Amino acid sequence: MGDVYIVGVGMHPFGRFEKTYEEIGSQAAALALKDADVEWRDVQAAFMARMYLPATSGCRILRKLGGTDISIIDVEAACASGGAALRQAVLAIKSGDVDLALVCGTEKMPRGFMDPAMIYSPWQVELGISQNPSYWSMRAMRHMHDYGTTEEQIAKVAYKNHKNSVHNKYAMYQKAFSMEQILASPLVCDPIRLLEICSPNDGAAALVVVSERKMREMGKKGIRIAGISHSIARYSSDFRCPADSMSATTDNLGPTRVTAERVYEAAGIGVEDIDCFEVQDTDAFCEIELYEELGLCPTGEGGRLIDSGDVEIGGLKPVNMSGGLISKGEPIGASHLGQVVELVEQLRGKCGPRQVEGAKVALGHVLGAGGNCAITVLER
Amino acid sequence: MANKCVPIKDGLLTGPLDQLSLVHLAGSRCASCEETSLGTNSVCPNCGYDKLDHVALGDGGTLFTYTIVRHRPPGAYQGPADFKPFGLGLVELDGVIRVMAPLQLAIDDLQIGMPLKFVPYVLRTNENDEDVVAFTYESVGD
Numbered sequence: 001m002g003d004v005y006i007v008g009v010g011m012h013p014f015g016r017f018e019k020t021y022e023e024i025g026s027q028a029a030a031l032a033l034k035d036a037d038v039e040w041r042d043v044q045a046a047f048m049a050r051m052y053l054p055a056t057s058g059c060r061i062l063r064k065l066g067g068t069d070i071s072i073i074d075v076e077a078a079c080a081s082g083g084a085a086l087r088q089a090v091l092a093i094k095s096g097d098v099d100l101a102l103v104c105g106t107e108k109m110p111r112g113f114m115d116p117a118m119i120y121s122p123w124q125v126e127l128g129i130s131q132n133p134s135y136w137s138m139r140a141m142r143h144m145h146d147y148g149t150t151e152e153q154i155a156k157v158a159y160k161n162h163k164n165s166v167h168n169k170y171a172m173y174q175k176a177f178s179m180e181q182i183l184a185s186p187l188v189c190d191p192i193r194l195l196e197i198c199s200p201n202d203g204a205a206a207l208v209v210v211s212e213r214k215m216r217e218m219g220k221k222g223i224r225i226a227g228i229s230h231s232i233a234r235y236s237s238d239f240r241c242p243a244d245s246m247s248a249t250t251d252n253l254g255p256t257r258v259t260a261e262r263v264y265e266a267a268g269i270g271v272e273d274i275d276c277f278e279v280q281d282t283d284a285f286c287e288i289e290l291y292e293e294l295g296l297c298p299t300g301e302g303g304r305l306i307d308s309g310d311v312e313i314g315g316l317k318p319v320n321m322s323g324g325l326i327s328k329g330e331p332i333g334a335s336h337l338g339q340v341v342e343l344v345e346q347l348r349g350k351c352g353p354r355q356v357e358g359a360k361v362a363l364g365h366v367l368g369a370g371g372n373c374a375i376t377v378l379e380r
Numbered sequence: 381m382a383n384k385c386v387p388i389k390d391g392l393l394t395g396p397l398d399q400l401s402l403v404h405l406a407g408s409r410c411a412s413c414e415e416t417s418l419g420t421n422s423v424c425p426n427c428g429y430d431k432l433d434h435v436a437l438g439d440g441g442t443l444f445t446y447t448i449v450r451h452r453p454p455g456a457y458q459g460p461a462d463f464k465p466f467g468l469g470l471v472e473l474d475g476v477i478r479v480m481a482p483l484q485l486a487i488d489d490l491q492i493g494m495p496l497k498f499v500p501y502v503l504r505t506n507e508n509d510e511d512v513v514a515f516t517y518e519s520v521g522d
Binding site: 137 | 388389392415416417418419425426444445446447448449450451453454455456457458459466468469470472473475476477478479480481482492503514
């Protein structure tokens, strides 16, 4: 089993557009094919990550590139859909079944809070247990209680990510906000504020992935997928599930820790070997918790890590150089593949003002409903 | 004649629903791993074992964590038409389980670790003229 490489990337900006999802997705796919110098007819299998789109979205989107008879499969794993789709492509190549696959994530989502009926039981919706940021907010409250994490530290994450997005043409906002503006923005679910959460929106991202043999034949220098893993939360390990209750006696490792351990082992690396990160900042507190769960700092130290400046571009461990989901928005099926596109461009040294100098190893992470978590580690 | 009472979710509550003072949250205790889960379950959500004792969970609890929902929740939310921000929390019961529940107390009074008590109530009348019984938690002092 040889390695799998990314030889082409393409993005449709994240935002809100007067276009169909077929147009948005096929544009990203066409850009990825162009970047890889291959034609649609060269693709041997395709995987479409999406959560809000209808059945057969993959076929509908990719048929805009021309007729085909290859396998095209829609993949859904909540916020980890893109990771699950990329993993399927990696497995298809490693199995020897195909040499060249297209992975695309596409989404077109309504404004406002996500439809709770997609992940909650009707009785939870009736009682109002179902507002999307509420369970993240409860984790934040407990973290503040246990470790002294502050509202200012949470706001600093939003400040950093909005600031990073200013130079990212794919981000929805591309606008810096002051700490005062962030801390004065309305509370959504205490302690999380409007400028500290991501918006559901539209967008697409696509990758062309190939076997090592195919890469040599193409004469390309690709980015190696050093590790990829997808898992769901163990019993009672994550009340984002969304759960109706949690155990008070069982303390299982959370999905990010479990998935990270698997990826680090598969890649034969530790967190100390990774130069930059794109992580699931559904809200600004979430990023603080992920510093801890990915191993960037000990449990309870996430607030102090954002204070240290280490996670800034130019710091020791830059996180969300793209501006993260807080500034880009979260078109769910496209979000992880959008992270991967950013990381490939970082490893290619093509990120301009937000470039992490000398980046060789990079990690992308997503986490959402069902405790779905996917992590991809890339190496140049 | 009083309406027939039904739980907001089958198996979630135990006791005679027409005598709310005798109603409790239902739980299931696994005979193998000893985990207690919410509701009347036939399979343990932890280990998958199928021998569970159906128990009534305690009415007293402590607030493990909470948030304040500042905007009207989306979808078929059945709270007051005149929306007011409300507390939502994880309430720890009997030291074994933390139940997610709306909190019926002033949002400024919410504090992690505060004692709370279980309060069943009639949320609404359904299309069959049945009273739908839901639950919340209130301050012990009320």
